[in-house]
Amino acid sequence: SQRTFSIIKPDAVRKGYTAAILAEIEKAGFKIVAIKKIGLTKEQAEGFYYVHAARPFFGELTTFMSSGTIVPMVLEKDNAIADLRTLMGATDPAKADEGTIRKKYASSIGENAIHGSDAEDTAAFEIGYFFAGYELK
Numbered sequence: 001s002q003r004t005f006s007i008i009k010p011d012a013v014r015k016g017y018t019a020a021i022l023a024e025i026e027k028a029g030f031k032i033v034a035i036k037k038i039g040l041t042k043e044q045a046e047g048f049y050y051v052h053a054a055r056p057f058f059g060e061l062t063t064f065m066s067s068g069t070i071v072p073m074v075l076e077k078d079n080a081i082a083d084l085r086t087l088m089g090a091t092d093p094a095k096a097d098e099g100t101i102r103k104k105y106a107s108s109i110g111e112n113a114i115h116g117s118d119a120e121d122t123a124a125f126e127i128g129y130f131f132a133g134y135e136l137k
């Protein structure tokens with residue numbers, strides 16, 4: 001099986017969707033390997049999203065991601081990276097398929113409820129950014 005990294009973003013936590021999104025994730029067959037509730041500083045959000053530093057929305061994205069509580073987690077199942085991306089739906093919730101987390105819980109392309117790693121190398125970086133080895137049993 002494979003591990004991926006996910007975050008329930010500040011918009012979804014603020015709206016009280018944390019438990020509903022976790023239920024979707026578990027229903028889809030993911031094991032929650034590690035999870036916590038934290039807040040990021042702007043600098044910590046910039047470090048997490050450094051691959052997007054040149055994008056026009058980088059400032060908005062990192063301000064949003066440091067605007068409230070988030071729930072980072074490590075998830076495990078066969079084909080976890082691709083399957084989580086399918087469960088999340090398109091970046092823009094207006095374009096997301098029926099039944100996806102972003103279709104149900106996101107409000108805009110910026111405030112889109114959930115993050116999921118897009119490849120093995122980014123998953124490894126992102127897991128290491130938020131969790132120490134001893135937390136990943």
Ligand code: GDP
Pocket residue numbers: 057060061090091109110111112114115116118
């Ligand atoms: P993802 O892999 O589906 O999360 O999408 P990307 O890797 O393309 O973008 C990363 C994150 O940046 C998205 O999940 C959004 O939160 C944010 N984002 C992407 N495009 C835009 C945009 O046009 N405007 C704003 N404000 N945020 C965006």
